[in-house]
Every structure is written in C-alpha cells, then in structure tokens.
Amino acid sequence: MGLDGVDKFDKVDRARFFLIVPLDFEKIALTELKQKWPTLSHWIRQSERQDEMPAVEIVPGGLLLETDLERGCLLNLLLKVPTRILLRVLSFRCRDFPKLYNKVRKIPWQHYLLGQLPEISASASKSRIMHTGRIKDCMLSAIQDFYKARPPSKKGVEAAQLLAVPTELYVRFEADECTLSIDTSGDPLYKRSYKTFVGKAPIRENLASALLMILQEQLPKREVSALIDPMCGSGTFLFEHLFLNCANFSRDYSFLHLPLFKPFLKHYDEIKSAYSFSVPVPLLSYLGFDIDPETITGAKSNCTNAVTPVVFETADLFNFKYKKFHDKNMVVLNPPYGERIKTTEMAGGLREYFHNIVEAIIVTYAPLLLAMVVPRKILMKEKIKGYQVVQTHLFTHGGIKLRFVIWADKRQKIEDKTPL
Numbered sequence: 001m002g003l004d005g006v007d008k009f010d011k012v013d014r015a016r017f018f019l020i021v022p023l024d025f026e027k028i029a030l031t032e033l034k035q036k037w038p039t040l041s042h043w044i045r046q047s048e049r050q051d052e053m054p055a056v057e058i059v060p061g062g063l064l065l066e067t068d069l070e071r072g073c074l075l076n077l078l079l080k081v082p083t084r085i086l087l088r089v090l091s092f093r094c095r096d097f098p099k100l101y102n103k104v105r106k107i108p109w110q111h112y113l114l115g116q117l118p119e120i121s122a123s124a125s126k127s128r129i130m131h132t133g134r135i136k137d138c139m140l141s142a143i144q145d146f147y148k149a150r151p152p153s154k155k156g157v158e159a160a161q162l163l164a165v166p167t168e169l170y171v172r173f174e175a176d177e178c179t180l181s182i183d184t185s186g187d188p189l190y191k192r193s194y195k196t197f198v199g200k201a202p203i204r205e206n207l208a209s210a211l212l213m214i215l216q217e218q219l220p221k222r223e224v225s226a227l228i229d230p231m232c233g234s235g236t237f238l239f240e241h242l243f244l245n246c247a248n249f250s251r252d253y254s255f256l257h258l259p260l261f262k263p264f265l266k267h268y269d270e271i272k273s274a275y276s277f278s279v280p281v282p283l284l285s286y287l288g289f290d291i292d293p294e295t296i297t298g299a300k301s302n303c304t305n306a307v308t309p310v311v312f313e314t315a316d317l318f319n320f321k322y323k324k325f326h327d328k329n330m331v332v333l334n335p336p337y338g339e340r341i342k343t344t345e346m347a348g349g350l351r352e353y354f355h356n357i358v359e360a361i362i363v364t365y366a367p368l369l370l371a372m373v374v375p376r377k378i379l380m381k382e383k384i385k386g387y388q389v390v391q392t393h394l395f396t397h398g399g400i401k402l403r404f405v406i407w408a409d410k411r412q413k414i415e416d417k418t419p420l
C-alpha cells in the first residue's frame with residue numbers, strides 16, 4: 001500500500017462511516033445515497049472492488065454504512081443532504097478514565113493525524129463517564145503520550161500547521177459505549193463555496209437540497225422546465241437545484257489531509273481533472289425575485305459562472321410588474337415567518353399572509369407545483385384556487401417547527417410515467 005502499516009490495517013478496505021444528517025431528513029438522505037452510489041462506481045471503476053451499495057442503518061440524525069475508505073471519503077463530494085461525514089476509528093465499552101486513556105494511547109494515530117492535536121468534540125449520555133471536559137483532557141493527554149512514544153515527522157507537523165480547518169475528533173459516550181470518529185469533511189458540507197453573498201434569514205443549503213429532493217419526487221409525472229423562487233434572498237433554492245447532481249470539487253475537505261487517504265490522492269486528482277462540468281443542467285431556466293434591491297445585487301454576485309442559467313430581478317410578489325408566466329414552471333419558497341423578517345403584509349395575521357402568498361403565486365406564475373416552507377402553527381387550506389396539497393414534510397429549522405407543503409395544479413392532466 002505504500003503507507004506505513006496501512007496494508008496491515010483493514011481501515012482501507014472496510015471502514016465504517018457515519019453520515020450526520022439533519023433530523024427528519026434521514027430517509028431522503030438515504031434516497032440520495034442510493035441515487036448517487038453509481039457515480040462512485042463510475043469514478044472508481046475497479047472490478048475487483050465491491051460496487052454494490054452496502055447495507056445502510058438509519059438512526060436518528062444519521063446514516064451508518066461500511067464501505068472502503070476511498071468511497072466513503074468521496075461521498076463528501078457528492079452528497080447534498082448530510083452536514084458532515086465521520087470515519088469511525090474505534091468503538092469500545094468504557095466505564096473509567098484509565099481505560100479510556102489506555103485505549104486511546106494505543107490507537108495508531110499516524111493513520112489519522114499529521115502530528116497535530118485534534119479538536120475534541122465530546123458528548124456523553126447514560127454513561128458512568130459523563131464529564132465532557134475530563135473526556136477531552138484524557139483524550140488529549142493520551143494522544144500527546146502516543147506522540148512521545150512515536151514522534152510525528154517534521155513534514156507532517158508542518159503540513160498540519162497549514163490546515164485551514166482544524167481536524168476534529170468526535171468522542172461519544174452512550175450507555176458506556178465509547179465511539180471515536182474522525183471528521184472527513186472539515187467545514188460543514190452545507191458550506192458549498194460557490195456562494196459568497198448571504199441574504200437575511202437564509203435556509204441552510206443542505207436543508208434546501210433535501211426539500212428540493214422531496215419536491216423532485218413529484219416530478220416524474222410532470223414536465224417542468226423552470227424553477228422560480230419569488231422570495232429568493234441569496235438564491236439558495238435555485239443554486240441548490242442547479243447543482244443537485246454536481247460533485248463539489250471547489251472546496252477543501254479534511255479527508256484530503258488524512259494520512260490514510262494519502263494512497264488515493266493521485267486518483268482523487270485524476271477524478272477531479274476528468275470531472276466535467278457539463279453535468280446536464282436540470283431545468284431550462286431559474287428565476288429568483290426579491291423585494292429588496294440590495295439582496296438581488298448580492299444574489300447576482302453569487303452567479304460568478306457566466307453560463308449559470310439563473311436570473312435575478314427585484315420584484316414585489318404582491319405587486320408583480322413582469323409578464324405573466326404560463327410556461328411549465330414550479331415555484332419553491334421560504335417566506336418570512338415574522339420572526340427575523342417582518343413585513344407590512346403580515347398585519348392581518350400570519351395565516352392570512354401565507355394564504356395571500358399562495359394566491360399571488362397562483363395568479364402570477366400558474367405553477368404546476370408550488371412548494372412552500374410554512375411554520376407548523378399556521379394551518380393552511382388543503383385546496384386553494386384549483387390547487388391541492390399533494391405532500392407535506394415536517395421538520396425543524398433553527399428551533400422553529402416547520403412544514404414543507406407541496407400543492408399541485410389539479411387541472412393539469414397528470415400523465416403517469418411510472419413503468420408498468
């Protein structure tokens with residue numbers, strides 16, 4: 001294998017990964033994983049290596065799977081729903097600090113660290129060891145003592161000093177079971193790097209992607225050619241839809257600095273240079289409107305790529321001056337809920353405000369599908385002007401209980417394209 005000791009270490013062929021996923025989105029994260037797994041097989045193209053998707057365990061807030069190291073790390077590039085991807089280092093039963101120290105000191109840290117001390121993120125529940133401060137201290141002294149016995153190379157230590165994001169080690173005690181995992185993502189995966197301007201009250205990129213994937217489930221039956229966000233802010237929904245099937249090679253990831261991944265770096269560079277940005281654009285056009293001109297200027301600055309088919313314009317949804325839209329579009333939006341952004345249109349109460357938004361959208365865009373984030377405390381009508389709710393998804397964002405509601409135009413003849 002070429003890396004000290006790694007050939008004797010089965011972490012390369014069989015590694016366990018934990019994909020941290022926002023609560024309430026575990027199932028859609030699994031759907032995404034299944035859809036994108038063939039891309040990994042296409043990238044790796046090694047017949048002797050297992051191509052089949054492994055069994056995945058769904059747990060609240062994540063997905064657990066076992067695969068080889070390269071595939072598990074490369075998932076960072078493809079998946080839009082997870083927040084980060086952890087590589088399991090070790091799991092063991094532990095009820096006292098001397099055992100924790102001894103176990104941690106014996107881990108071959110040269111496979112995971114360059115010689116630096118990682119940041120420790122500790123949590124504990126229903127365990128004899130509960131003090132997270134002491135857990136961190138014990139972990140750090142065990143790793144320091146590991147380095148005393150096996151000093152890291154000067155080159156490694158220098159490389160570690162150049163890391164933009166510190167390496168993070170996750171320690172979790174749950175019913176006296178200690179699980180150690182190293183982060184492979186670095187910055188959280190919702191930091192996509194293509195967007196520099198952030199509007200007021202933005203939706204997190206990975207939540208936007210997850211909601212769009214739920215919306216996509218309605219698409220096989222309808223021919224949609226445009227996506228419109230009439231209250232677009234920085235354009236999160238539009239960009240996330242545009243890049244839904246693209247791999248993100250334009251940012252750094254912690255796995256690229258993981259000694260275990262070193263043998264795969266050359267292949268990573270080959271995949272990156274062969275990766276074509278001619279991944280088909282999912283829809284013909286993307287339109288974002290916002291009442292605030294400064295927000296629109298900012299959103300336009302996010303369109304750094306000249307070929308981006310996203311158009312932004314200043315417009316008030318309740319006083320829309322552009323031509324009427326009657327092409328085959330769908331609308332998605334996350335309106336203000338009166339918490340961080342308040343508007344005069346909310347004077348009649350939030351329920352009336354949200355119904356007025358739906359009516360204004362139907363009159364202006366006549367969409368095939370209309371999908372909106374609505375606070376759960378607001379009960380929306382099932383049927384509005386020829387539209388009917390076809391799906392809802394409950395979730396929580398920033399502590400607010402929300403509902404993603406999808407209405408469909410009942411008058412459209414829906415052709416069921418599901419194969420017989």
Ligand SMILES: C[S@@+](CC[C@H](N)C(=O)[O-])C[C@H]1O[C@@H](n2cnc3c(N)ncnc32)[C@H](O)[C@@H]1O
Pocket residue numbers: 199200201202203204230231232233234235236237289290291292295315316317318333334335336337341343
């Ligand atoms: C919650 S933010 C949307 C954030 C956006 N989804 C994002 O991630 O950046 C709501 C946006 O609606 C805009 N807005 C409020 N009233 C509007 C109206 N009447 N017409 C158009 N935009 C409006 C606000 O300026 C704000 O940018």
